[in-house]
Structure formats: C-alpha cells, structure tokens
Amino acid sequence: MSHIIDIMLGSKEAFERIRRWILKHLIRQEEEEKEKGCRRLSTKQSYYHRTSDIAFRPWTLGQLAEFAAQHYGDRWAVISRHQNKRINFHDALEEADRLAAGLGALGVRKGDRVGLWAPNLIEWYVSYVACARGGYVAVLMNPYYGSHEAERMIKKADMRTLICGDVFKKQNYYDLLRDICPELEKCNPEDISSSKIPCLKNVVMITEDNKKGTFKYSDILNLADENSIKSIKQSQDSIDMDDPCNIQFTSGTTGDPKAxxxxxxxxxxxxxxxxxxxxxxxxxxxxxxxxxxxxxxxxxxxxxxxxxxxxxxxxxxxxxxxxxxxxxxxxxxxxxxxxxxxxxxxxxxxxxxxxxxxxxxxxxxxxxxxxxxxxxxxxxxxxxxxxxxxxxxxxxxxxxxxxxxxxxxxxxxxxxxxxxxxxxxxxxxxxxxxxxxxxxxxxxxxxxxxxxxxxxxxxxxxxxxxxxxxxxxxxxxxxxxxxxxxxxxxxKDMIIRGGENIYPKEIEEYLATHPDILAVYVIGVPHERLGEEVCACIKTRNGLRLSVEEIRNYCKGKLSNFTIPTVVEMMESFPTTTSGKIQKHKLVDVIKQRTVK
The missing domain is CATH 3.40.50.12780 (ANL, N-terminal domain)
Structure with a gap:
C-alpha cells in the first residue's frame, strides 16, 4: 500500500521500487513455471538418474583386498564347511600375493587370461584375488562344464593358464583335461603344447596328488620367493582401476554364452x-x-x-x-x-x-x-x-x-x-x-x-x-x-496370443498365491489359430495335481480372460542353470515334447 501512495504522490524512488518488485515477481513466476514444466516433463517420461553423495572407491579389486586386510585382518574372509577350512582377510591377501608371484614365475603377465574352473573352494577365492593382485584377467568358468564346453571357453578367452579343481560330483577334471588336451600326460607342465588349444600353457590343479603335465596348487605357492612377493605388493599402482578384472560368461539361458x-x-x-x-x-x-x-x-x-x-x-x-x-x-x-x-x-x-x-x-x-x-x-x-x-x-x-x-x-x-x-x-x-x-x-x-x-x-x-x-x-x-x-x-518370454501381448510375470505372481502351488512358470505354446496359448507349468506341494478347470476358476475375475492359462502342465522340477535361473527356452522344449508324445 505504501508503494501505491508513493506513486500517487509522484515519488521517483517509489516508481523504481515498484518496478523492481514487479520485475522480481515476474522472474520468480517465470522460474516457477519453468520448474513446474520440467517436473511435468520428467514425470511423464520413464527416465531416472539416481545421484548420490556416496563417493566411488577408486580402487582395483587387489587394492580393495588390501584395504580389507588392513581394516578387518583378523575376521574370517571365508569359512568353507565342506573343506573344514577357514581363512581370514589378512592371510587371504598374503596367500593371494604368493600365488600371484608364483604364477608370475610361470610366465603369466599382466593382461593374460587365467581360467578358474572349480566349485566353491577357498582356493577359488584366493585365486580370484591373486589374479587381481597380479593384473591377470580371471576367466570364470562353470564347474559343471564338460570337456567340449570347457575347450570352447578356453579358446574363446585365449586362456594362458587354467586353475581347476580335482573331483566335483561326477566331474573328474583331470580326465576332462585329457579329453581337451590329449598330449597332457606327455607335456612339461611349465609349457603345455596342444594342437587343439595352443593358447593354453599351464594347468594348476587344486589337489595334493601329482597329475602328469600339471602343477599342484601348492607348487605354485612354493615358486614364489620374498622378492617376487614384494614385487607383487609394489606393483599395485601400475594396475589401473579401469583395466579388465575378469571375463564373466553369461549364464546361457537363451543360447551360446557370451563373454x-x-x-x-x-x-x-x-x-x-x-x-x-x-x-x-x-x-x-x-x-x-x-x-x-x-x-x-x-x-x-x-x-x-x-x-x-x-x-x-x-x-x-x-x-x-x-x-x-x-x-x-x-x-x-x-x-x-x-x-x-x-x-x-x-x-x-x-x-x-x-x-x-x-x-x-x-x-x-x-x-x-x-x-x-x-x-x-x-x-x-x-x-x-x-x-x-x-x-x-x-x-x-x-x-x-x-x-x-x-x-x-x-x-x-x-x-x-x-x-x-x-x-x-x-x-x-x-x-x-x-x-x-x-x-x-x-x-x-x-x-x-x-x-x-x-x-x-x-x-x-x-x-x-x-x-x-x-x-x-x-x-x-x-x-x-x-x-x-x-x-x-x-x-523373448512375452506371449502373443491372438495379437494380445501377455506378460508371464503377472500371471506367475498371481498363481503363486495359490495355497497348493510351490512354484509356477508361464510360457507360450504353439496354437494353430491364436499363434500362442498360455501354458502354466506348476510344481505343487506334496505332488498334488491341479486341473485346468481348477486353475481357471482360481484366476477367474482376478486376471483378464485372455491371460488365464488354458494349458496346465504338472512339473516335478524345472530346467535351471547352475546359478539357479530357470531356463524357459528349455522348459518350452520339454512341454513341446510332451505334446508330441
């Protein structure tokens, strides 16, 4: 009100004050409108960027292991119940440095690929850290691989050295290695020469038994000396945090694993x-x-x-x-x-x-x-x-x-x-x-x-x-x-039924609420008229059998009619990868074979 009175009295200062006030108000209003517009735009689009005040750790995996040894040295890093062994963070780092130095004595150099082909063992853990400490690239292999699969992965990753287990379930790794490399028993373990896999130069086995053409895990530890271990410790700054750490094969739920x-x-x-x-x-x-x-x-x-x-x-x-x-x-x-x-x-x-x-x-x-x-x-x-x-x-x-x-x-x-x-x-x-x-x-x-x-x-x-x-x-x-x-x-799992897109997850989540259903996976099966039909593959508690009618009645009114399964297959188990993922493409094959029969 005082501004208006001043203006009526003809005050120049009043005119200037009101001008600045109006300009400030308009600018603020414009900024608010822009901000609202940005908010409206952002809320319409499925885009999200999560910022954070938590800083990155600019380290290699080897430097992280050193950090853990310094801060948590006496804590157990790994307890392996089936081996009746345990190792703390300090000793895990010391053994990793010794192993990295031993591999270096074999001629393994920074950037070389080292395969790890074994089940969950303390030695696997130490080997993984050792690769990081030496600047070697760990190539992580499924312990269930047969000889053909292992050979393919060795070639795919150009592995120079392979660290593998001894016996795992029905896997005898030495027998599998002889299938891959028939010359193994006649080779010098310091320099394997194989026509099928020329990239492979050394095999290290986690065993106490001597196997022709291979080193024992303990042999590699014993190759290290005080100077070579010191060299590994001093080399950590020469390994860049953006360098390759490992090659982690995809699990292969839909075909040939990539690297x-x-x-x-x-x-x-x-x-x-x-x-x-x-x-x-x-x-x-x-x-x-x-x-x-x-x-x-x-x-x-x-x-x-x-x-x-x-x-x-x-x-x-x-x-x-x-x-x-x-x-x-x-x-x-x-x-x-x-x-x-x-x-x-x-x-x-x-x-x-x-x-x-x-x-x-x-x-x-x-x-x-x-x-x-x-x-x-x-x-x-x-x-x-x-x-x-x-x-x-x-x-x-x-x-x-x-x-x-x-x-x-x-x-x-x-x-x-x-x-x-x-x-x-x-x-x-x-x-x-x-x-x-x-x-x-x-x-x-x-x-x-x-x-x-x-x-x-x-x-x-x-x-x-x-x-x-x-x-x-x-x-x-x-x-x-x-x-x-x-x-x-x-x-790739989406079902197209008569032109309608159906997402299996929605159906699976609802069927999983059925008191008798232990696990359920929904797939599309061929249908002459509709292209695909919805099939529910179900595992029940205590082997109870559920009919199509029971499933449809349970879904009626809860799911859209076109998404309700018209085919029900009772399952005792589901095809999975070693890591526990359901392989739906294999499940489709199983159901197709049942239908043909």
Missing part, C-alpha cells in the same frame, strides 16, 4: 553399493552363500560386497544342497542368506521339516524373478527380519536395482528395488521411444558398471550397447517416478 569383460572399478563399486543397499556396512555379518562363485552373484554380490564391508562368506558345501545350507545357517549363526528364488523355496521347505533355530537379519533374493508370496514365506518361515531384492545382469557387472533401507512393505513385495547409486535407467517401446512412467517397455541402463564389452566380439557388443552408451537389457520393465522398478518379464 562380458568387467573392469576393476565396476566390480569394486558395484559390490560396494550392493552392500550398502543390503545394509551390510552397519554390522558384521556371516553370509551363507549357496550360489556358485563363478556367477556374478558369487563374484560381485557376494565376494565384492563382503570384502568391501568386512563380512564373512560361509560356504555350506561344494555342490548346492538345501540341507547343508540350513545346517550352515544354524551352526555358524549366519545372519544373512543369499540365494535365488528356487534356492529360497528349497530352504523354506527344509526349514518346515526341521524347524531349526535360525535368526536371520537379512534374506537376499536375486538372479531371477521372485513372487510376493515367496517374500512373505522368507519372513515367516526363515524368520528374516528384512527381505531384499537385487536385480541386474552380467553386462552391467551385477546389480542394477536393489532394495534400500527405507523401502515400504509394498515396495519390498512388488518391486526389484530402486536404481543403484550413480546409474541411469529408462524404459522404451519397440521404436526406442521413452514411454510414460507405469507403462511397460524394454529397460535400458547406463553407468559406471557397464561392461567394457564382449571379449573380442565388437559386433555383439554393438548389438547390446548403443551409440549413446545405453545397454539394452532385454527385460520388459515398468519404472516409477521415484526410481523403483518392476520386471514384467523377458521380451
């Missing part, structure tokens, strides 16, 4: 942020790990996060065994359990039989889709105080979305968590256009943990990483404005 190369920086920091998401930094934990080391769940979700936060990995057995898993949790007083949904289902069934005294702080599910009902069982049967999800892919090093400390119950049950720190994600349609939040499409991601590429395969690399650095995940996904994600299914 993503992961950097030290990605392995260290992906594990670091995964650990924070799982709240491993808050306390000391013993982590029961039934997953194989060779998979990203083992190397990054488990090993890297455990080293980052000074936690202990407990290995229940060399081969997956639900009984041993539960025994390990009870006897070692494990506070954390890792696993895939299938593994958790098995553990729940075992606990229902035995009712062991378990007291879990955290249960983590990853590697495959997980139903809300399973999450509920993990809390009620396994007594897990918190149930967390981790979702990712090998091409993104490991984790991409993960549960947070502040998740609501709804977010825990209905999403795979929140996008990890320092990462970007968007959801696009078949034209590559970003869809609105809440609409399904293919998930694209980019960030610090993007793989360096597929080993010696630029064409395949360009197929999955576009010119803007986005990794095309192949997952049908829904993204929320606050950065949480939900898997609808794999794009």
């Amino acid at each position: 993503p190369v992961q950097s030290h920086f990605a392995v260290v920091n992906n594990g670091y942020f995964i650990g924070i998401g799982m709240e491993l930094q808050k306390d000391y934990h013993k982590i029961c790990l039934p997953n194989p080391f060779f998979h990203v769940y083992g190397t990054v979700v488990a090993i890297s996060s455990a080293i980052n936060h000074g936690n202990t990995i407990v290995l229940p057995s060399d081969v997956y065994d639900p009984e041993e898993n539960l025994t390990a949790i009870a006897e070692e007083k494990c506070s954390v359990i890792f696993g895939t949904p299938t593994m958790h289902m098995d553990l729940i069934n075992e606990q229902l039989k035995r009712n062991e005294d378990v007291n879990l702080d955290i249960a983590v599910s990853g590697g495959a889709l997980c139903s809300p009902k399973l999450f509920s069982d993990m809390q009620s049967v396994l007594k897990a105080k918190k149930v967390k999800s981790v979702y990712g892919m090998t091409e993104m090093t490991a984790g991409l979305f993960i549960s947070t400390e502040k998740d609501t119950t709804q977010q825990s049950l209905n999403t795979v968590g929140k996008l990890m720190e320092h990462m970007e994600a968007k959801v696009v349609n078949e034209k590559g256009e970003v869809v609105p939040f809440g609409e399904p499409g293919e998930l694209y991601s980019r960030g610090f943990s993007t793989m360096l590429g597929y080993y010696k395969d630029e064409e395949k690399t360009r197929e999955i990483i576009d010119s803007n650095g986005w990794v095309h995940t192949g997952d049908q996904f829904v993204l929320t404005p606050d950065g949480y994600g939900k898997i609808v299914g794999r794009i």
